[in-house]
Amino acid sequence: MNQEEFMQKLAAIKVCPVVVIDDAEDAVPLARALEAGGLPMAEVTFRTEAAAESIARIAREVPGVIVGAGTVLDREQCARAIDAGAQFIVAPSFSDEVAQYAIGHGVAYCPGTCTPTDIANALRYNLPMVKFFPAEAYGGLKTIKALASVFPQLKFMPTGGVNPQNVNDYLAFDKIISVGGTWVCKKDLVRAKDWDGISRACHEAYELTH
Numbered sequence: 001m002n003q004e005e006f007m008q009k010l011a012a013i014k015v016c017p018v019v020v021i022d023d024a025e026d027a028v029p030l031a032r033a034l035e036a037g038g039l040p041m042a043e044v045t046f047r048t049e050a051a052a053e054s055i056a057r058i059a060r061e062v063p064g065v066i067v068g069a070g071t072v073l074d075r076e077q078c079a080r081a082i083d084a085g086a087q088f089i090v091a092p093s094f095s096d097e098v099a100q101y102a103i104g105h106g107v108a109y110c111p112g113t114c115t116p117t118d119i120a121n122a123l124r125y126n127l128p129m130v131k132f133f134p135a136e137a138y139g140g141l142k143t144i145k146a147l148a149s150v151f152p153q154l155k156f157m158p159t160g161g162v163n164p165q166n167v168n169d170y171l172a173f174d175k176i177i178s179v180g181g182t183w184v185c186k187k188d189l190v191r192a193k194d195w196d197g198i199s200r201a202c203h204e205a206y207e208l209t210h
């Protein structure tokens, strides 16, 4: 999925579920739960061994869900993610080699940034959006507004500490295209295979933000 299409999808969904999957067997029921809850997108973090296989299963079996990879730190992970079927690449940090690989393969890349220098690195690749991570710890909306004033062309996806109490404050700022977060897909619910619980959390987030 190219950058423009990814941004259109994000703008519509508004909350990008960040998911951590330990067992690839959970990937399909989890993706179906996100879809049933109205948030048909999954940023599957490359922090577990199951990430690539989980992306592959979701891409194959749950076509209604836009599946991408998170925590993509280097070229090798980026290649594995795209080979598995990742439609977008997200990271907590910026990487030249990931930017080159993803862009070279026509896949959207949303690097993590929190300083003007990080953002300047992303702009060397003409990236139209960045993650702002970890959002709450680095000053939240106040910092994004300060950054946006010098990078007016850029859209932000704050992630890290976003929750039902602050999500609409973020989304009210027009430079914020969407937020990311784990609160709609909590680890303990995944471990308990509580797919209905995840659907309910997604549905609540959908209702809150749309």
Ligand SMILES: O=C[C@H](O)COP(=O)(O)O
Pocket (backbone or CB within 6 Å): 018, 134, 159, 160, 161, 162, 180, 181, 182, 183
């Ligand atoms: O994986 C965690 C990401 O940093 C998202 O942060 P969060 O758990 O505060 O939503």
Ligand SMILES: CC(=O)C(=O)O
Pocket (backbone or CB within 6 Å): 045, 070, 071, 072, 090, 091, 092, 093, 112, 131, 133, 159
């Ligand atoms: C947290 C985050 O931004 C990531 O893992 O991609």
